[in-house]
Amino acid sequence: MPRRTLQVRRRTCSVAVCLMLASMLLELGVGFLGELGSPDLSGEKRKAAATRLAEARIALEEALALQAEGASAGLWYQVVTEGEDGIGIRKEPDLKAERVEDLVRGSVFEVDDIVQNEDEPIFLRLKDGRGWVFDLTPIDPETPTVKRLEGVYANGKTVQELEEDVRQARLDLDKIRGARRS
Numbered sequence: 065m066p067r068r069t070l071q072v073r074r075r076t077c078s079v080a081v082c083l084m085l086a087s088m089l090l091e092l093g094v095g096f097l098g099e100l101g102s103p104d105l106s107g108e109k110r111k112a113a114a115t116r117l118a119e120a121r122i123a124l125e126e127a128l129a130l131q132a133e134g135a136s137a138g139l140w141y142q143v144v145t146e147g148e149d150g151i152g153i154r155k156e157p158d159l160k161a162e163r164v165e166d167l168v169r170g171s172v173f174e175v176d177d178i179v180q181n182e183d184e185p186i187f188l189r190l191k192d193g194r195g196w197v198f199d200l201t202p203i204d205p206e207t208p209t210v211k212r213l214e215g216v217y218a219n220g221k222t223v224q225e226l227e228e229d230v231r232q233a234r235l236d237l238d239k240i241r242g243a244r245r246s
């Protein structure tokens with residue numbers, strides 16, 4: 065009889081050890097691979113992520129080509145005013161022109177025309193066609209409204225930011241496909 069008790073205890077111990085080892089291996093695998101998402105079976109998310117990756121790659125390739133040529137990628141500015149409403153977008157390059165919209169602090173925008181008259185702010189036409197904003201720097205250098213950005217390309221981003229966009233788009237696509245990349 066005592067022999068039988070010993071066998072039952074061994075089996076119980078073996079099962080407990082196996083469960084503990086399985087649990088440890090599972091945790092180790094999740095820690096190594098990360099949580100695996102379920103793949104998108106409809107394909108819509110995958111298509112959107114693949115499109116985003118392709119667009120990010122194109123933007124980066126264009127920026128790298130421009131950088132290699134030493135060419136500028138356009139005139140990019142950022143709103144730096146301390147004003148609560150940011151700066152106003154006006155219909156015409158005139159301080160008295162109708163204000164149609166605002167650009168909040170931190171907004172980045174591309175310019176396709178500049179108008180500068182003596183003793184007046186510099187007017188910058190937004191390339192997207194929304195109107196004109198002004199830079200007070202020539203009149204009041206102590207309170208600038210915008211600053212010119214150097215070394216920016218597509219969407220007002222630097223090459224490093226565009227590289228990060230490609231990396232993130234790749235990770236997003238992998239996640240949707242159920243894969244994991246680090």
